[in-house]
Amino acid sequence: MTAREVYLAADPVNAEIVKDMLVDRGIPAHVRRQHLWGGMGELPANxxxxxxxxxxxxxxRARALVTAFERGPVEGGRAWHCPGCGETVEGQFNACWHCQHPRPHPCT
Ligand SMILES: [Zn+2]
Structure with missing residues (x-):
């Protein structure tokens, strides 16, 4: 086995987001079957x-990242500023992509 599936995306945009997230963290990844997309609502799940x-x-490592991505922020996708290094982090990530600082609790 030379490659392994880590994520089944709901749509090609999601697939690209996850793939980019993995690649950004040094995990070579690619999207398969995105070319089959196009008949939304008519396609079987496979x-x-x-x-x-x-x-x-x-x-x-990839599964851990995907799991964090799937869990997502409860309040939905708002970008946040890392208290550790000041980077802007996309709302779907629960840790800073730059310094791994965990996302601050929304209530603090
Ligand atoms: Zn940071």
Whole structure:
């Protein structure tokens, strides 16, 4: 086995977001089956785009990132500023992409 699926996306945009997230963190990944997209509402579930990693050794780390992505912020997608390094972090991430600082609690 040379590649492994880590994420089944709801749509190609989601697949690209997850793939970019993995690549940004040094995990080579690619999207499969996005070319089959186009008949929304008529397609069976088995044509949803998939994100694959190229190296199975990255699987555990990739799954952890995907899980964090799927959990997402409760309040939905608002970008936040990292208290650790000041970077702007996209709302779907629960830790800073730059310094790994965890997302501050929304109530603090
Ligand atoms: Zn940071």
């Amino acid at each position: 044509v949803y785009p998939q994100v694959w990693i190229d190296n199975p050794a990255d699987f555990e």
